[in-house]
Amino acid sequence: MSQIAVLPLLPLLFGAVIAVLAGLWNARAAQGVAIVATAASLAASLTGLVRVTTDGAVTYALGGWPPPIGIEYVLDPLSAFMASIVALIGLLVVIYPVDAAFDIRPGRGVPLYALVLLLLTGLMGVMLSGDLFHLFVFLEIYAIATYGLVSLGGAKGVFASFRYLLFGTVGSGLYLLGVGFLYFSTGTLNMADMAGTLPEIAGSPTVLGAMALIVTGLALKMALFPLHVWLPDAHSFSPPGVAALLAAVQVKAGAYALIRILFDVFGPAYTGSDGLPVSAALLWFGLAGVIYGSWLATRQADIKRLLAYSTVAQLGYIGVGIGLATRIALIGAVLHVLNHAVMKSGLFLVAGGIIQRTGLKSIPRFAGLGKRMPVTMTGFAIAALSMVGIPPLAGFWSKFYLVWAAVDVGNWVTAVVIVASSMLTLVYFLRLFEQIFVLEPREAVVADATEPSGRVIGTVSVLAASIVLIGVFNVVLVRHVVGPIADAAVG
């Protein structure tokens, strides 16, 4: 059954169309359609993940045209892993109540959930595509949906969305140009086919130019420092549910494409010693992003802005993992994609719950929230401690593998920076903890606040539980899923 390679995508794509129609009839029906579609996609992704980790990769030739002529969908452990993350976070965000997630109660005909499903379709397509141009099309599909969703965030959101549109389109343009270089030197767009022909011409200026263009374009998409300039605005001004999706899975599509193309398509041209210093650039820019993002996060008063700068730092970790390019480092990077997805979406959904109940966004006014919303704030504490890297929570393990990889290759600067940034993370979350758990309520809205609605608590609890479970069962995850992914990429 090779159709499993395309199955996670189909419910999202058709769901997007059906959600438009259902939204014309009844706004609530669209959310129902979105829940069913993402749940089906999650089921297909998880089935695929179990299948490919035991039986190996599955490919599907779209429309019956065999590759390299036709478009190929590839489900291997890495893409199945990423697809599961996309579907899981997507499901939780569409279950999350609509007024807390999007700051609006959509009227009839507002295609809110259709946009969310379109965003997820684009992300899922990026994960599953085995064709470089097809990947470009999906990059743009999710980007268009994102621009629409970010512009929901009021006047500032519209401007942030416009800026993001400029940067995002330039980024995918650079990627497309790089793909053009590769096509004219190899005559194919299929990733597996290209990986076969590239080693012979690995040192040619065209291939190196293509690598530079593709890496720059995708780094813009994944907001790797110093190309992150669009991210803080887009993530902090968009509504909480959108911000959760963007931080948890949308920027990871760029990271995934980077891992996929650098390791699986370029292979020796990237990992080899000669050629461009791409890995060094990713490593050092990643480290700079870790310091920069963590430092600015400590200086924010708005909770969503704090989380946005923290995302810049966390994406730096992934860049560091890709840049070190060893097996251990790649385990760290791929684990961090999962960990950051559950942690950051959890934090944004908690922020959404706070905003829903109190309307507060400014941290100095959170005093005493812990006593009014004990369950939500426990979820917040778990996610925050995991971000700091307290064992045995999930966030500890990705940092552990990255530090291990850095020490392994003798790069002590990386190890020191990662530990130091954990300290900065601790600083900005301690400030929050003090307000939330230690101080007494000062504001009337806080004193009267109650736990947010059941669906908010439910989604936050699921994410908090998965942070604990991913941490505790990390060894199992690394042995059966993440380890083989890193082996396939580096080996």
Added chain:
Amino acid sequence: MIEVLADRYVYLFVLALLAIGLYGVLAKTDLVKKVIGLVIFTTAIYLFFIHGSLQEDATAPVIDERGTDPALYVDPLPHLLILTAIVVGVGILGVALALLVRLYRTHGTMDEGLIVQHLSGIEPGVEDTAATDPEPGDRDPPDDGRGHDGGHGHDGDGA
């Protein structure tokens, strides 16, 4: 030297267009001009692809009595890709123009500096209420966040 340039003049042309487009996106303060720069940038990429498939003395890729020699036929794939990319580009352009309309209606100007200035007068949390929430309830009062928010100084960085 002259021959090399004569052979490669299309690439220089494409490079010039890319540079002009990027300059427009980054340096112009008028948002409409930024969008125009973006269109020039993407068009340069389309031209690069189309030039790449150029082949002298070749015709449309329909096999006829002249045989199956690939040199006789133009590679159709770049044209196909660019057709798709143009469609995608039109979609992006549509979204960009829609956002421009909303920006113009809100701020009455297309100047980036003025819009940033105008937006920095709006405190976070309040404009959401005014723009999208039908019943402004217990949201942040306008004085919230000012003085604590070290991040506002960074809003304009690099863009």
